[in-house]
Amino acid sequence: MNTNFKREIYKFSHENIALYGLIVLIVTMTYNFFTKPITRQSLSYGFGTIEWIPLIVITVASAVFSMEYKNNTIIMLEYKTSSKYQIYFAKFWVVLIYSFFLTVIAFLLTLILSMFFNAARYDWLVNKNGNNLLNDLLINLAGALIYSFFSIGLSFMLIMLVKNNAVVVCFGIVLAFFGASFSRGLMQSFPNFIGTIKWNFLNMIFISQQLSNPSLSLKSNLSSVELIIANIVYGIIFVVWGYYLFKHRRV
Amino acid sequence: MKNINALQLDNVSTFVGKTVLVKNATFEVKPGEIIGLIGPNGAGKTTIMKTILGLMKFKGKVVVNGREVSENDHQALDKAGALIEHPAIYPFLTGKQNLTLYAHDQKDMVSLISDLQMSSYINNKAKGYSLGMKQKLGIAIALLNQPQIVILDEPMNGLDIESTIRVRKLIKRYSDQGTAFLISSHILSELQKVMTRVVLISRGQIILNKEVAEFEKISHQKYHLTTDNNKLAKKIFAAYQITFTANENYLIVSQKDIYKIQDLLFKEGIHLKEMLPLEANLEQIVVDILAEKRG
Numbered sequence: 001m002n003t004n005f006k007r008e009i010y011k012f013s014h015e016n017i018a019l020y021g022l023i024v025l026i027v028t029m030t031y032n033f034f035t036k037p038i039t040r041q042s043l044s045y046g047f048g049t050i051e052w053i054p055l056i057v058i059t060v061a062s063a064v065f066s067m068e069y070k071n072n073t074i075i076m077l078e079y080k081t082s083s084k085y086q087i088y089f090a091k092f093w094v095v096l097i098y099s100f101f102l103t104v105i106a107f108l109l110t111l112i113l114s115m116f117f118n119a120a121r122y123d124w125l126v127n128k129n130g131n132n133l134l135n136d137l138l139i140n141l142a143g144a145l146i147y148s149f150f151s152i153g154l155s156f157m158l159i160m161l162v163k164n165n166a167v168v169v170c171f172g173i174v175l176a177f178f179g180a181s182f183s184r185g186l187m188q189s190f191p192n193f194i195g196t197i198k199w200n201f202l203n204m205i206f207i208s209q210q211l212s213n214p215s216l217s218l219k220s221n222l223s224s225v226e227l228i229i230a231n232i233v234y235g236i237i238f239v240v241w242g243y244y245l246f247k248h249r250r251v
Numbered sequence: 252m253k254n255i256n257a258l259q260l261d262n263v264s265t266f267v268g269k270t271v272l273v274k275n276a277t278f279e280v281k282p283g284e285i286i287g288l289i290g291p292n293g294a295g296k297t298t299i300m301k302t303i304l305g306l307m308k309f310k311g312k313v314v315v316n317g318r319e320v321s322e323n324d325h326q327a328l329d330k331a332g333a334l335i336e337h338p339a340i341y342p343f344l345t346g347k348q349n350l351t352l353y354a355h356d357q358k359d360m361v362s363l364i365s366d367l368q369m370s371s372y373i374n375n376k377a378k379g380y381s382l383g384m385k386q387k388l389g390i391a392i393a394l395l396n397q398p399q400i401v402i403l404d405e406p407m408n409g410l411d412i413e414s415t416i417r418v419r420k421l422i423k424r425y426s427d428q429g430t431a432f433l434i435s436s437h438i439l440s441e442l443q444k445v446m447t448r449v450v451l452i453s454r455g456q457i458i459l460n461k462e463v464a465e466f467e468k469i470s471h472q473k474y475h476l477t478t479d480n481n482k483l484a485k486k487i488f489a490a491y492q493i494t495f496t497a498n499e500n501y502l503i504v505s506q507k508d509i510y511k512i513q514d515l516l517f518k519e520g521i522h523l524k525e526m527l528p529l530e531a532n533l534e535q536i537v538v539d540i541l542a543e544k545r546g
Contacts, residue, residue: 010348010352011352071340072335072336072337072338075306075335076333078306078325079328079331079333082325250307251306
């Protein structure tokens with residue numbers, strides 16, 4: 001596992017997609033900062049970063065796998081590694097670490113942008129509704145990180161299922177921008193089945209906002225604890241399912 | 252010390268779903284041997300190679316350097332190198348970085364770069380490489396870390412004459428040091444220059460497994476003949492159940508049937524214009540064997 005992990009880190013650090021993901025994050029945050037009204041909420045959401053990180057992670061995760069098939073390097077990886085488990089989870093850990101890295105960058109950039117360009121308007125340590133702004137930002141980023149875990153699992157599973165990077169990325173975009181409204185639409189259309197529908201995977205995206213804003217549970221119909229647990233369980237199911245598909249995929 | 256085979260296949264059958272791609276393949280490769288795996292398109296050459304590398308579902312036994320390979324356990328392939336279908340190269344890495352990813356020893360890597368004359372471009376990103384450059388890099392990756400067995404699928408693809416000679420010399424040098432090779436190639440004349448044994452595969456079955464010297468003897472058991480009426484001669488051979496292969500201008504028959512053929516042709520008034528033992532041309536022998544097999 002150690003050798004595979006080192007190889008994955010080596011490859012990942014040389015791949016452009018990792019850098020592009022970081023650039024997209026910085027550009028979108030900066031764009032949101034300069035073009036949209038600065039509110040306490042936009043600061044706590046890291047200038048939209050909580051939506052962008054999972055989307056970047058889905059794109060990167062699917063690319064990390066699909067490029068091995070595209071370059072025929074999967075053959076080398078598979079025969080040089082004693083079991084497929086090591087390949088799959090080395091990649092999983094690398095993307096998870098990358099999403100953590102993006103989260104840290106998003107946190108620092110939010111602080112830097114607000115400090116330099118918006119100095120005294122909001123105090124990061126003043127309490128509102130029992131939480132200060134710094135806490136809200138950290139909680140939302142933690143939510144985004146948990147959702148990233150879910151997204152990596154989903155992306156790995158989808159790339160094994162549909163074998164097409166573009167389809168996975170499109171799915172990620174739909175999920176990031178319309179997932180919550182689809183889920184709400186479903187629950188509103190079938191109010192008698194809310195007890196079941198509230199657990200649908202599209203509803204999981206609420207985690208990135210609801211943790212700092214519990215009133216959103218009225219929309220998600222799930223408590224914050226339920227959301228955390230459901231995200232993790234979904235993440236595990238997708239990872240295991242993806243591994244099963246990977247294990248049986250012929251090269 | 253017990254002399255173990257570099258590779259041993261015992262009754263290996265490979266499947267995709269319920270379809271059998273390779274049936275009961277059995278052969279072994281001794282240390283230092285260079286095996287030419289030959290067969291028509293779709294015969295199962297690449298499938299056999301992938302099976303050895305534990306990449307396919309199979310029944311039977313694949314043993315590499317005394318250790319069994321399974322679909323889920325590739326430990327036995329620690330000392331194996333391979334180039335299957337296309338070179339496995341990361342285009343965003345330089346040639347050197349591609350090698351570094353798998354090299355245990357820098358010295359080994361430097362020596363391969365020099366042997367294959369890749370120094371001038373090894374620090375460039377692989378995405379800018381030509382087919383031949385990629386192929387050489389793929390071969391270098393397969394030969395890294397002093398492997399005990401190397402599996403090469405069409406290694407001469409895209410190589411210029413100079414590079415082909417270099418690769419051939421490198422294969423011979425590694426073989427002299429004890430590395431076993433299993434090589435498939437469509438350029439049989441090229442393969443003939445390095446291989447020590449031929450394994451011929453057709454429709455997923457091994458139909459011949461012989462030392463090159465023995466294989467060449469087969470050709471001398473065949474005769475190449477021309478008559479003044481090849482069309483009629485073919486009809487007569489078919490009527491008397493004489494095995495032959497033919498094209499527009501000549502017929503190839505087995506040595507054992509020569510006297511019978513001479514009698515028959517004489518009786519039917521067909522004039523025998525030429526009858527010569529077949530020269531050892533690997534391509535022709537393979538074509539004949541495959542034609543005979545197809546009936």
